[in-house]
Each structure stands twice: as structure tokens, then as C-alpha cells.
Amino acid sequence: MATAEQSPNASDLTETPRGETPRYVCIHGHFYQPPRENPWLETVEVQDSAAPYHDWNDRITAECYAPNGASRITDKENKIVRIMNNYSWISFNFGPTLLSWLNDFAPRTYRMILDADRSSSEHNGGHGSAMAQVYNHIIMPLANERDARTQIRWGISDFEHRFGRKPEGMWLAETAASRAVLDLMAEEGILFTILAPNQCARVRPLQDAIDPAEPESSLEGTPWTETPGASVDTRHPYRVELDEGRSIAVFFYNGPNSRAIAFEGLLNSGVDFGKRLVSGFGDGSKVVDGQPALSNVATDGESYGHHHRHGEMALSYAIHWLEDEQQIQLINYAAFLAKYPPCWEAEIVDDTSWSCAHGVERWRSNCGCNSGRPGWNQEWRTPLRVGLDQLRDATIPLAEKLSKKLFKDLWAARDAYISVILDRSRPNIDAFFDTHATHELSQAERITALELMELERHAQLMYTSCGWFFDEVSGIETVQVIAYAARVLQLAARLFGKPGEVLEAGFLDILTTATSNLPEIGNGAEVYKRFVTGMKIGLEEVGAHYAISSIFRSYPEQGELFCYNVRRQSHQVFSSGRGRVALGAAWIDSRITEETEEICFAVLHLGDQNLSAAVKRYDSSDPAQVQAFETFCRDVAAAMRRANLPEVIRLIDQLFGGMDYSLLSLFADEQHRILQAILTQTVAEMEDSLSKIYEDHASLLDFLTDCGMAPPPALEVVANYAIGSMLRRAIESENFEPDHVLALAHRASAEHIFLNAHELGYAAGQRMKRAMVQLEAAASGEEPASKALTEALVIAETFRQLPFEMNFWQAQNIWNDLLRRSDRSYWTDEWWEAFRQLGEAMNIRVDQLVTEEEVSVF
DSSP states (O other): OOBOSOOOOGGGOOOOOTTOOOOEEEEEEEEOOOOOOBTTTTBOOOOGGGTTSSSHHHHHIIIIIHHHHSEEEEOTTOOEEEEEOGGGTSEEEEOHHHHHHHHHHOHHHHHHHHHHHHHHHHTTTTOOSEEEEOTTOBOGGGSOHHHHHHHHHHHHHHHHHHHSSOOSBEEOGGGOBOHHHHHHHHHTTOOEEEEOGGGEEEEEEOGGGSOTTSOGGGGSSOOOEEOGGGOOOOSSOEEEEOGGGOEEEEEEOOHHHHHHHHHSOGGGOHHHHHHHHHHTTOSSOSEETTEEOEEEEEEEGGGBTTTBTTHHHHHHHHHHIIIIITOOEEOOHHHHHHHSOOSEEEEEOSSBOSSOTTSSGGGTSOOSOSSOOTTOOOTTHHHHHHHHHHHHHHHHHHHHHHHTTTBSOHHHHHHHTHHHHHOOOHHHHHHHHHHHBSSOOOHHHHHHHHHHHHHHHHHHHTTBTHHHHSSOTTSHHHHHHHHHHHHHHHHHHHHHSHHHHTHHHHHHHHHTTSBOSSTTTOBHHHHIIIIIGGGOOOHHHHHHHHHHHTTTSOOOSEEEETTEEEEEEEEEEEEETTEEEEEEEEEEEETTTOOEEEEEEEEEEOSTTOEEEEEEEOOTTOHHHHHHHHHHHHHHHHHHHTTOHHHHHHHHHHHHSSOOBOGGGSOHHHHHHHHHHHHHHHHHHHHHHHHHHHHHHHHHHHHHHHHTOOOOHHHHHHHHHHHHHHHHHHHHOSSOOHHHHHHHHHHHHHTTOOOOHHHHHHHHHHHHHHHHHHHHHHHTSSSOOHHHHHHHHHHHHHHTTSSSOOOOHHHHHHHHHHHTOSOOTTOOHHHHHHHHHHHHHTTBOHHHHSOHHHHTTO
16 A cells, blocks of 8 residues: 655646756556446446446446545555545546546546646646547447547547537547548547557658758658567657648557556555656656657556555555655646657557557457457457448438438537537527527427437447457447447337338347357347347336336426436325235426327235336327226225225226236336335344344343353354344444444454444445535534534544444545635634544544644634
8 A cells, every 4th residue: 555744736846956857757547437328228227246336337436436536645554644636647538428427426526537637737737637538439440430530529529518628639449540540530639649659650750850950861751760569769759640731649658667557566556656657768868859758658547446456546656756756747648748749750550459469350350359268259249340330331321311301411410419418408409409400390300300319329339349348248348339239229110110120130130140158148149139128118118117116216296217207197006905006197208319108007016026017108188098097096996995906906907908017127226226125124124033032132142251151053143143233223323322332342342243344344434424424514504513523523433443444435535625625714723623633533644634834724
């Protein structure tokens, strides 16, 4: 774990002594996860493989993205002496689809990222450290020109929307590049990108960089130097000349040093990390071809915390060590390029990347690059690529034909559709149509136009590179891209009629040749049928989800359900014993495509998981349908009063024709939530029973302990479970009683009770976070929030006495945020003393984290 006495702030930047040539280090982190949203719900559903977290975005945020926004440097006693935002000191890019998720589900982390770009701009001469990225991580040399251009334009627009400025650099997925791709980027105003050293073909001095005192002949025909085996000098940028007078700058990262970060355990020590970066200057020279030297590395950002635990702390300490102890300046690529334009020209090797030794074959063939499962092959990659290409190409003429009556220019509209993806409000969609529609569209035409744009969006998403990267066609990433293709197929059938309907059969025929490494899976077509077909939904299925979940939760009259709006017309619940019936009607409409449907429903719940539901279309403007449904509701109510459940079932069958839905029809998250609620009640009853058994025999257990005699296994199990559950409840209680918590912990120790330290540590961390959130909210008011501060201090000091490790990371961040607030006018000496004690109780070395200048304001 990295340690230090302090780390750099913006004011700590060391000026290079006069007369000395500066040395610069640039560390680039590529932060990216594939889009994981269910294409029909526009949300990431629970992923069991990421447990105990909800999904992989959630897990990696906790392990990497959030920690890098508030990274710790600790002393030898593991006390925190500095909390710093690593993003402010490195170069970085975040995938746009990942940033969208962070904005919605991890807003504090999202703000840290945006704040870091602004902060880095302040200490890098107006050049922020954030780079754009091609939108959804397509392998650009394998895309057609139209898709590649859309990826660049969407990536730029997304960046401008989030960071409030134009991007100077752009990250290419897997650094996969070709001269044509670089030209498209330059045409869109991108100034530079980052490539692997093996992607450089040859280099030569730029004509305008040659000493003008040299003979005229030296300016002509400057010879190229080949760069075999990644031998390019990575200590300065290069210019790549392109078409029509365009050019783009390229930074080739230091390959050996980057590999050491990712794969050789370099992040086990911040000092070793820093020393390895210093080695990037080569023979010690500070000057390369008359310019200051740049040591630069590029890795997956997930290396810093997810792939390497506490890797973010090693990064923080390396930054401190380089700046404060070695007087080496951290810089980003944009700032270095502005200070020191390229003096050398380069040509790249077309169709190459940083993660495939065979160019870009990893994303279209069984090239041998894989995760190393013995006996497996990736022959499935080719038919998957072929199937998607044929699907894309088949939809193009159909889309162009349909678009003529809707859009002035289909492809211009698609490029501009990113504005709608970023803001799906009605006024913004209206503005989109005002610009791109051929005329004022009717509501039916709007739905068609939006569905066409969604087809085009998913035709981009289905090429996300992760679908080919790993070893198996049934892997989670490959299933995701096949699901995007399924959404394209569904929309094509809806939009194009028979020509669109036949596309699915052809796509599945190709997927049958995508052979799985798992005999029980078979091939890609089986993957489609087993894992994707069930994901396909329409508005009726959304209505069924609403109907079933409404019996377990209260929905507002108008509300949101994933990417749908629900407007309730009626809802009644009748109970009889354990049986319940919910009846109602509602409007369901999509915020994505504006399609809408009215439904009526009936749900019969007989307790636990025993539930059946019926849903059908409904027209509240048809008096006959209204009368029939009202009569049905009265008859069901009467049957429930008589506890005549068979009659209820008969009435539902008569109106709806059967009950086709069950708890299995719920979308994954709600299914988990409802089952958890059922289990929670059952477990609570068990805990109460076990606690009573324990209390009835506690004195006997105490006597056995005094006698040195082991309790019988049955009593031991009961004691372990009862004490553990009572301690967890005491920790989680809003009415926190420190004496009760400590008494239970003492009893557990005295009776040699086995405690689930991981579960209890997590519960304590969450309870401490809640206390700090309450303090933060109270501190935002006019009063000094002394009560909330006292409560937080009591909880923290109680928890530090417990015999297990707990994660105070989020609570510590809130403490640090409160410390850095500009408005602290009401903070008295008494407040500061209690606040200081709170920090110490949460393992913060306050006297080092807080400077003398900061203390003086209290």
C-alpha cells in the first residue's frame, strides 16, 4: 500500500529551476466498460457474476472509478494523510456510455471526473486532461466510413455535453487505427490520439524542423527510418500527414513500462512505479531532438484499483514522488503538444491495435489472441462479424427508402441524434425534428422516425468491441452485442414489414456456424434463443411488469418504469386471507420512441411466490370495454368477499382468456427485489425464533463457557446466528445505541461466537455513511448541525472498538468534502474539535491532512 507524508495539490507544482530543462511525465488511463443496458429497458439489470454488487459497472465503480476520485495516501500506521483526485493529475478518457451510467447511478464519482478536468486545465495552461472516445468502442478500421464518422461525431458531441469544451484528443477503441480513421478524426477537428509503439511503421524529421542553416538539399527527400519491433522513440509526439493538407499528432506510449503497470505488479509500490516512469527518459537525457523529454504510459484505467487492489494509491504516491521528490512535472498530452509541437513525422501501420498481435484480427477471426482457456477456440468470431455486417448492410437501403418521407438526410439526422440520446425531453426532440424532418410529423410519423433512429443507434451498439474480445460466444459481453442485434431485428420487422421480418432467419442461419466451446450451448443461434429471445419485450410486457409489481409496491399516479412512463387510470386491491387480487388499467408509453398503449390487468397473489397475472389491451374510449371491465371488477370484489378464489380465477379467465404472466415475467431487478422482500420476511421470522431460543438458553451457555466446556453443536449454531443477527440489527439501527452494540460485541468475544466479519463490516460502513450523509445535509442548513455531528462521532468511536475491519471510504470522503467547503462561517472551536475527533475516529491523520492555513479559518 502506498504511503507518504503528503501529496501534491495544484499549488504544490514545482517550478523548474532556471537554466534547467524540464522533464515531463504523462500517465494515461483508459477508463471503459462495455454498455451493459438491456436494449429494451435502457438500464443495467442485476448481474450475479458481479456479486455482491448489483452489476459490473457498480462493482468496478466501487473498486476503481470512485477510489481514483478520492485516492488515499497513508502513513506507516495506515492513517490517511492526503485525499487526492487522481484524475486531476493524469490524462484520461472515459467511455461515453460509461459516463452516462455514472451520471445516473454514481453522481458523486461523475462530478469528481468533471471537476478533475477543470482542475487539470488550471495547472496545464488551459488544457484539460480529459480526452474524448469514439462513442461505443467500435473497432474503427473494421467499420464502414459512415459508421466510423458517426462514432467520432457522437464521441465529440458527448464530450462537449459533459465537459463543456471541445476535445483536443480522442481515444480509439483498443487503439485500433488506420490512416483513413485518423483522417476522419482530423477532419472533425481532433488534434491528437495515442497509439501503441508497434503501430508505428517509420519516422523522419519534419521538413520545417530541420535547421534552416543546413544546405537546401537537406530539406528534400528526408529519408525515413523504419521502426521494427516497436523501436520508435516514444519521448516526443509525431505528426502524421493525411489527405487534403490535414494532419494529426500521435503520441506512441512506452510499451514496456505500460505492460509493467498492467501485468508485472508495478502497482505494488508507488515508488517503484515512479522509478519506472523515470526510466522512460532513457539514458537520462532531458532533451530529445532539442525538446524536453516526455515519459508517457497508457493502460486500462481499471488497473488502478480493480485489476490491482489499491492500485489507485500507488498511482497517487507515484504522482507525489515524481513531483515533490524528483521535481518532474506531471502533464497531459494536450498541454505538452501545445508547448512542444512535433518535430518528427510518422507513418502508422494500418489496421493495428494495442491488444492484438495480429492487427485487428481479434475482432473478426480465430487469430489466437484470447484469455487462455486450454482447448478452446474462437472460430465463432468470424460468423458473428459476418452476421452483423450482413444485418447492417441489409437495413441500409430499407432505412434510406423509409426515411425519405421523414428526414431530409437520414445520415445527417443519425449524426445529430446524439443530442436526443443525451436529452430525451419533449422540447429537445421537437428541436431535433424541426431541424431534420421533411415536414411537421404526425404522432404516428414521430414514432416511426424515432424507431428508425433507434434502429440506427443499436446498429452501432452491436459492434461494441468487447463482443469479440473474450473466449466464448455465450459470454456476457457477446450476449450483449447479440441482444443489440436482436433489437435491430425487432425494429426492422416493425418498420419495414416483410423485408424486415425475414432478416432474423438469415441472421440466425449465420449464427448456427458460430460454434460454442460449451457442448451444452451449441452455437450462436442457441445463444440468441436461450439468452436473448426472452429479453424482447413490447408495451404489453411492460404493463405486465407494472401490474405484478404494483401488488408489492405503491406506484404514483404518474411515474417512470425504466425507460417507460406509466399513467395509472385505476387500481384496486382486494384481500382474503393470504390471497390478494389487484385490478386496474394504465397507459404505458415509451420515452424512447413515444409509442403508447393502454392496458387493463388482473393479478392474483396467493402468498410467497404463488402469483399469476393477466394483461390485455384496453380502450377506455370504448363504452362497451369500460362497462365490461367495471362489471368484472365488481364481480371479483364480490368473489373475494366470499373468499371464493376459484370464482376469481374463472372471472379472470373469462375476461382475459387466461393468466399468462407470473413472477418469472418480472424484469430481473424487480424479480430480485420482490423475492428478497419475501425472503426478508421469512428470514426475520427465523431470526426471531433463533434469538428466542438463544435467550432462553443464554445462561446455560454462559455456564458452559465458565466451565470451559464446549456447547453442543446445535446450541453453538443458534448462538452464532442469533448474536450475529442481533449485532447486525444494532449496527444498522437508526436509533443507534452504542452500549448495546458494544455489549453484543463483548458477549460474542466472551462466548467465542463466530461473527461474519465481512457482512458486519459492510453494515458498519453503510451505517457510518448514512450518519455522514445526515451530517452533510444538516451542515447545509443554517444551524451548526451539532446534533448530527455528535451522533456521527458516537457511531465512529463505537465502530473503531469493534473487532473487525470496516470500510469507511464513503464516510471519509464526505468528511473531506465538508472540510473543503468554502462556507464555514458557523464553525466554532467546539465544532472543529468534534469534527477533528470524528476524522481521527475514521482513521484520518487530521493534523497532516489539514494545513496550518486551513486550521486558521476555524
